[in-house]
Amino acid sequence: MNGTKLASTTAIATAVAFGAVALTSTAHAGDWTKVKGIKVEKVYGVAKAGKNDCANKSHQCAGQSKVDNDPNEWIFLPKGVSAKIGGSLMPAGSTATATM
DSSP states (O other): OOOHHHHHHHHHHHHHHHHHHHHTTTTTTTHHHHHHTEEEEESSEEEEEEEESOTTBBBBSTTTOTTTOOOOOEEEHHHHHHHHHBBBOOOOOOSSSOOO
């Protein structure tokens, strides 16, 4: 491969990689729900390990859940999905009522 072809191939690969990163970074629930106008709710007890959307009592950030389906971990899902998949609108042990 000559130098010009190598440089253009590298430039294209870099552009594709940055494009993929840009797409994945805009896929956060807070972003896509605003863009598409989807109404969402926090659904507890259905997040997979490491896929929670935000903090809870035991940690301060998204992606820090340790086990699948922890009743205190939540993810944003479209409104109405919770009842269909067995999730809860409140964390485990909560006595407050969900606001909709």
